[in-house]
Amino acid sequence: MSLRLSTVILPYRRWQEGGRAAWTRAEQLGFHTAYTYDHLSWRTFRDGPWFGAVPTLTAAATVTDRLRLGTLVTSPNFRHPVTLAKELISLDDISGGRVTLGIGAGGSGFDATALGQEPWTPRERADRFAEFVPLLDRLLSEDAVSYEGDFYSAHEARNIPGCVQRPRLPFAVAATGPRGMRLAARYGHAWVTTGDPKLYENGTPEQSIQAIRRQAEKLADICAEIGRDMTDLDRVLLTGFTPDRGGPLQSLDAFVDFAGRHMELGFTEIVIHWPIPDSPFATDEKAFEQIAIEAPAQLR
Numbered sequence: 001m002s003l004r005l006s007t008v009i010l011p012y013r014r015w016q017e018g019g020r021a022a023w024t025r026a027e028q029l030g031f032h033t034a035y036t037y038d039h040l041s042w043r044t045f046r047d048g049p050w051f052g053a054v055p056t057l058t059a060a061a062t063v064t065d066r067l068r069l070g071t072l073v074t075s076p077n078f079r080h081p082v083t084l085a086k087e088l089i090s091l092d093d094i095s096g097g098r099v100t101l102g103i104g105a106g107g108s109g110f111d112a113t114a115l116g117q118e119p120w121t122p123r124e125r126a127d128r129f130a131e132f133v134p135l136l137d138r139l140l141s142e143d144a145v146s147y148e149g150d151f152y153s154a155h156e157a158r159n160i161p162g163c164v165q166r167p168r169l170p171f172a173v174a175a176t177g178p179r180g181m182r183l184a185a186r187y188g189h190a191w192v193t194t195g196d197p198k199l200y201e202n203g204t205p206e207q208s209i210q211a212i213r214r215q216a217e218k219l220a221d222i223c224a225e226i227g228r229d230m231t232d233l234d235r236v237l238l239t240g241f242t243p244d245r246g247g248p249l250q251s252l253d254a255f256v257d258f259a260g261r262h263m264e265l266g267f268t269e270i271v272i273h274w275p276i277p278d279s280p281f282a283t284d285e286k287a288f289e290q291i292a293i294e295a296p297a298q299l300r
Helices: 019-028 053-063 081-095 122-141 178-187 205-226 252-263 285-298
Strands: 004-008 033-036 068-074 099-103 144-148 153-158 171-174 190-193 234-238 269-273
Touching (some): 004 285, 033 099, 053 068, 081 153, 122 144, 122 171, 178 190
Parallel strands (some): 004 033, 004 269, 171 190, 190 234, 234 269
Antiparallel strands (some): 144 153
């Protein structure tokens, strides 16, 4: 089984000042998918330029032909399933069926309070996510949906003609806890992890591998419980948040070693951040492009 190599391009540059060039170059380099973060602002980028995910992906769809496009990830923090479904169906149509929705429960960052609400607790985020995903699944695969839940409602919401991809565009569900993993197992085309965040500061790469192995084993148990074939569920690792940090992108050999160790855990796709100078994602562009071009052939 070969490994798919993808990238995530943060939406911090004006389209005519480097934004467009990154997306077209991602296709030229042969990446499987180019994702972007779906936030209103994010960490150290909060006081600088930051553009919306769906308009950015729509623009990217018009300047690429083969590259898959997606969010990594969208969350309920500031999204409603009814309006999000309409945007996704439109994006899937414009791209000719090249969209993957990365989706997660959200966190406690800037998005959590941008609409004026108090931050939700982890339990509240999980409760909303458990309602958000099934409703979005219906909205993207049925012509008309009515629903009354604890957090979300839909009244005869129409989504004709639906997605180009049938029965709907794929979900890549980010989850590390049992409730989120159940949603990944039931509704996901893929499961996404960034590893164990508790290990980022003081953990070791080997501890990270063991933690991710335990996550994958937990997911396998959940799949077995609900009768989902685990081999039918892709596993996606978003890099940059394990103790390895940017080390795997320092050279082709370093990346092949890193990716190979995660392939042994069953991962089918690894996502690397597009280089951003003077940031946690600063990477030598020549090394990055060499990895993009040569690593997939070494990881078959």
